[in-house]
Amino acid sequence: MNFGGRLILGTILITSAAIAAHVIGVDATLRQALEADVRIQLEREARLIAAALPADSLRWQPSVEDLAGRNGHRVTLIDRSGRVRAESAEPAETVGRLENHATRPEIRTALSGVTGWDRRTSATVGQPLLYVAIPAEFGAIRVAASLAQVEAIVAGTQRSIFGAALAALAIGIGLATLVGRSIARPLTRITEAAREIAQGAEPRFPHSGIPDIDGLVRALREMHQQLEQRFSELRRERAESAALVEAMVEGVVAADARGTIVMANQAARRLLGYAMDEPLPALSQLFRAKPARELVDAVFEGGAGILQRELELDGSSVLISGRALPHGGALLVLHDVSELRRLEMVRRDFVANVSHELKTPLTSISGYAETLVHDPADSDTTRRFLQVILANAQRMQRLVDGLLDLSRIESGGWRPVPEPLEAGPVTREVWSLLSAGAAARQVEFDTSIGTGAEHVVADPDAFRQVLSNLLDNALRHTPSGGRITVHTRREDGGVLLRVGDTGSGITREHLPRIFERFYRADPARSRDDGGTGLGLAIVKHLVEAHGGSATAWSEMGRGTEISCWFPDRRPEEPAVPT
Numbered sequence: 001m002n003f004g005g006r007l008i009l010g011t012i013l014i015t016s017a018a019i020a021a022h023v024i025g026v027d028a029t030l031r032q033a034l035e036a037d038v039r040i041q042l043e044r045e046a047r048l049i050a051a052a053l054p055a056d057s058l059r060w061q062p063s064v065e066d067l068a069g070r071n072g073h074r075v076t077l078i079d080r081s082g083r084v085r086a087e088s089a090e091p092a093e094t095v096g097r098l099e100n101h102a103t104r105p106e107i108r109t110a111l112s113g114v115t116g117w118d119r120r121t122s123a124t125v126g127q128p129l130l131y132v133a134i135p136a137e138f139g140a141i142r143v144a145a146s147l148a149q150v151e152a153i154v155a156g157t158q159r160s161i162f163g164a165a166l167a168a169l170a171i172g173i174g175l176a177t178l179v180g181r182s183i184a185r186p187l188t189r190i191t192e193a194a195r196e197i198a199q200g201a202e203p204r205f206p207h208s209g210i211p212d213i214d215g216l217v218r219a220l221r222e223m224h225q226q227l228e229q230r231f232s233e234l235r236r237e238r239a240e241s242a243a244l245v246e247a248m249v250e251g252v253v254a255a256d257a258r259g260t261i262v263m264a265n266q267a268a269r270r271l272l273g274y275a276m277d278e279p280l281p282a283l284s285q286l287f288r289a290k291p292a293r294e295l296v297d298a299v300f301e302g303g304a305g306i307l308q309r310e311l312e313l314d315g316s317s318v319l320i321s322g323r324a325l326p327h328g329g330a331l332l333v334l335h336d337v338s339e340l341r342r343l344e345m346v347r348r349d350f351v352a353n354v355s356h357e358l359k360t361p362l363t364s365i366s367g368y369a370e371t372l373v374h375d376p377a378d379s380d381t382t383r384r385f386l387q388v389i390l391a392n393a394q395r396m397q398r399l400v401d402g403l404l405d406l407s408r409i410e411s412g413g414w415r416p417v418p419e420p421l422e423a424g425p426v427t428r429e430v431w432s433l434l435s436a437g438a439a440a441r442q443v444e445f446d447t448s449i450g451t452g453a454e455h456v457v458a459d460p461d462a463f464r465q466v467l468s469n470l471l472d473n474a475l476r477h478t479p480s481g482g483r484i485t486v487h488t489r490r491e492d493g494g495v496l497l498r499v500g501d502t503g504s505g506i507t508r509e510h511l512p513r514i515f516e517r518f519y520r521a522d523p524a525r526s527r528d529d530g531g532t533g534l535g536l537a538i539v540k541h542l543v544e545a546h547g548g549s550a551t552a553w554s555e556m557g558r559g560t561e562i563s564c565w566f567p568d569r570r571p572e573e574p575a576v577p578t
Contacts, residue, residue, distance in 0.1 A: 010176075011173060011175075012169065012172075012173060012176075015165075015168065015169045015172045015173075016169065019165035019168070019169065022161065022165070023158060023161050023162070023165070026157060026158070026161055027154055027157075027158060030153070030154055031150065031154050034150045034154070035119065035130060035150060038130050038145055038147070038150065039117050039132050041145075042117075042130065042132035042143040042144075042145055043115055043132050043134060043143075045071055045073060045143050046132055046133070046134045046141045046143045047134060049064075049075060049141055049143065050134065050141050052067065053141075057138075060085055060086040061086045061087075061092045061095065063086075064076075064077060064086040064087070064088045065088050067088070068088030068089075069088075073143050073144060073145045074087075074088050074089045074122075074129070074143070074144040074145070075087075075088040075141070075143055075144075076088070076089075076101070076141075076143075076144070077136075077138070077139070077140075077141055077142075078101045078102075078107055078133075078139045078140045078142065079138050079139040080111060080138070080139040081100070081102065081139075082101050082102025082103070082107065082111075082139075083100060083101075084096075084098040084100075084101060085139075101142075104118065104131070104133075105118040106118040106131045106132065106133040106142060107140050107142065109133065110135045110139075110140035110141075111135065111139060111140055112135075113135050114135070115132065115133070115134050115135070116132075116133045117130065117131060117132045118131045119131070122144070127146050127147075127148065128146070128147045128148070128151070129144040129147065130144065130145050130147055130150075131143075131144045132144075182210075185206070186206040186207075186210070186213050186217070187213065189204070189205070189206035190205070190206065190213075190216065190217060190220060192204075193205050193220065193224075197224050197227065203224060205217050205220065205221050245263070245265045246265050246266055248265060248267060249267060249335075249336075250267060250333050250334060250335045250336075251264070251265060251267040251268030251269075251270070251271045251272070251332075251333070252264070252265045252267070252268055252331070252332070252333055252334075253268045253283070253286070253331070253333075253334070254325075254330075254331050254332075255282075255283040255329050255330050255331075255332075256328065256329045257327075257328030257329050258282075259282045259283045259284050259300070260282060260283075261280045261281075261282070261283055262329075264280055267334070267336075268332075271313060271316065271318055271334050271336055272286065272334075273313075283296055283330065283332075284297075287313075289311045289313070291311050292309060292311055292320055294309075295307055295308075295309045295320055296322065296330065296332075298322070299322040299323065299324050299330040300324070300330060306321050306323050307322045307323070308321045308322075310337065316336055316338045317336070317338045317340075317341045318334050318335065318336055318337065318338075319334075319335040319337050320332060320335075321333045321335070358396060360392075361392035361393070361395045361396045362392075362396070364388060364389070364392045365389050365392045365393060368385040368388050368389050371385065372385055372386075415545070416458070416459035416462050416542075416545050416546050417459050418457045418458050418459055418546060418569075419457065419458075419459075419460065420455045420456070420457055421455060421456050421457075421458055421460060421463055422454060422455060423453065423454060423456050423488045423495065423497070424447060424449045424454065426456075426460075426463060426464060426467065427447055427486050428447065430464055430467040430468050431471060431486075433468070434468075434471055434472060437475060438475055438484070441475075441478075441479075441480045441481075441482075442480050443475060443478050443481070443482050443483065444482070444483045444484070445483075445484050445485075445486075446483065446484070446485045446486070447485070447486045448485065448486070448488070449488050450488050450489035450490060451490070452489075452490040453488035453489050453490050453495045453496070454488075455495075456488070456495045456497065457494075457495075457546075457567070457568050458546055458566050459542075459546070462542045462545070462546070463566075465538065465539075465542060466497075466539050466542050466543060466564060467486075467497075467499075469535035469538055469539050470499040470535075470539060470562055470564075471486075471499060472535065473535050473536065473562075474499055474501035474503070474562075475501075477501060477503035477504065477560065478501040478502060478503045479502075479504075482502040482503065482559075483501070483502045484499070484500070484501050484502075485498075485499070485500045486498070487500075491565060492565070493567060493568055494548065494566050494567040494568050495565070495566050495568075496563055496564070496565045497563070497564045497565075497566065498562070498563045498564075499562050499564075500559060500561035500562075501559045501560055501561075502558075502559040503559050503560060504556065504559075505554045505555050505556040505557055505558055505559055505560055506552075506554040506560055511552060511554055514552055515536050515537055515539075515550065515552070516537060536550075536552075536562070539562070539564065543564045543565070543566065546566055546567065547567045548564060548565045548566045548567055549565050550562065550563070550564050551563045
């Protein structure tokens with residue numbers, strides 16, 4: 001039941017209870033007052049009768065009948081023994097047969113010398129009567145009056161009260177209805193506003209004009225403002241947390257106590273092979289690898305601290321860390337360590353390669369130097385030994401310089417400063433340093449500068465080092481009577497530099513790896529030629545530092561061609577609109 005109905009029902013109940021109490025109180029009070037008046041009147045009449053009675057007791061019956069006829073009340077005379085001596089309501093011949101009245105309350109009181117009264121239904125006349133008895137010399141005089149008039153007055157009063165009560169009840173119900181509606185309407189609007197707040201909609205607060213309800217509205221409005229502020233902060237913090245989790249390189253997966261996944265960021269889906277809109281299974285079914293499932297089971301069993309496993313997922317090495325959440329559930333963090341493991345392998349290979357590359361010249365230097373120290377030779381032999389030592393020392397120097405160049409480029413310690421360079425003159429300048437060796441082996445050299453490709457935007461020192469490494473590498477792999485060519489042409493907003501030779505070429509399985517450091521398609525021949533295995537790696541890093549790219553083409557028996565593309569602008573410079 002709503003507030004208005006409760007108010008109307010309460011008004012009816014309260015009014016009805018008040019009317020009932022009022023009727024009962026009025027009935028009792030009015031009845032007592034009326035009966036008290038009748039008693040006084042009857043006592044007065046009894047005393048008048050006592051004064052008017054004749055001395056001769058034989059005349060009492062006619063006298064009583066006469067007095068009763070005048071005042072309309074019943075008159076009875078009783079002697080001290082309780083025997084009725086005269087009775088106005090009985091014929092004279094039956095008076096002597098009436099029962100003894102000594103036990104009647106009013107008679108017993110009157111015979112004791114005090115006025116007595118009683119209210120009861122008369123057995124003689126069969127009506128409710130009020131009896132009043134006063135003491136007399138012969139016993140008691142009793143006057144009785146019917147209470148029908150009193151009952152009529154009381155009944156009429158009750159009817160009037162009931163009528164007034166019904167009118168008051170109707171007025172009360174009407175007023176309660178009006179008041180209930182005036183109070184219930186703003187309360188209903190307050191309820192709707194609370195529902196709107198719960199649904200996240202903008203609430204509409206009522207104005208009732210009732211101070212208490214308006215105070216409630218103000219409190220609700222303030223609460224809504226505070227909740228809105230806190231919800232805004234929570235939404236902002238949640239968005240920040242979600243953005244932070246989504247931006248993480250590590251995959252994050254959270255599940256509730258039942259194992260249902262409630263959150264998985266993009267990195268986790270990528271590592272697990274699920275699209276962003278693809279539903280995820282339960283956490284216990286997420287992994288096919290047994291170690292991962294064992295980790296999940298251990299976390300749900302309440303494993304203390306952080307549990308970790310490293311396993312292979314679709315060819316990637318993934319480190320999985322699991323931890324139980326305080327209120328049930330689990331949190332998994334997936335870290336792709338494939339690159340780390342690759343770098344570790346590269347580091348091991350690098351250390352092994354450097355050790356291997358340094359071992360040969362060091363062995364030569366140590367052997368020849370030890371021979372000179374312990375077995376002095378003639379001047380020609382000594383000179384030849386020292387030349388071998390010098391050549392190996394220079395080879396070690398070139399190796400160290402190449403490693404330092406690579407380290408400086410890869411660490412970002414070196415940044416190119418590009419400027420327009422004339423491709424033809426710079427190419428011929430670099431070749432001039434190698435021309436003596438080429439002439440001795442009868443290797444031809446040719447350049448072809450394409451239209452629009454006369455200038456290359458590159459760092460001067462880096463461009464010369466690229467050309468030097470490429471030409472030196474081509475010369476070492478080109479047999480006597482071979483040919484080395486350098487071509488430039490415009491391509492994709494830059495200049496493509498191509499250095500080709502007519503050497504033996506590189507097999508298809510070796511070609512993708514020639515830009516790796518220390519990688520040689522023919523290790524024995526490269527070492528004999530004095531190569532360090534770092535030239536093409538340095539070329540690739542220098543070209544990419546300019547924002548360009550380096551590629552290779554080769555075919556067994558037809559030679560090799562290395563292509564380097566240099567853009568017309570620095571990588572950090574914006575494109576110039578045309």
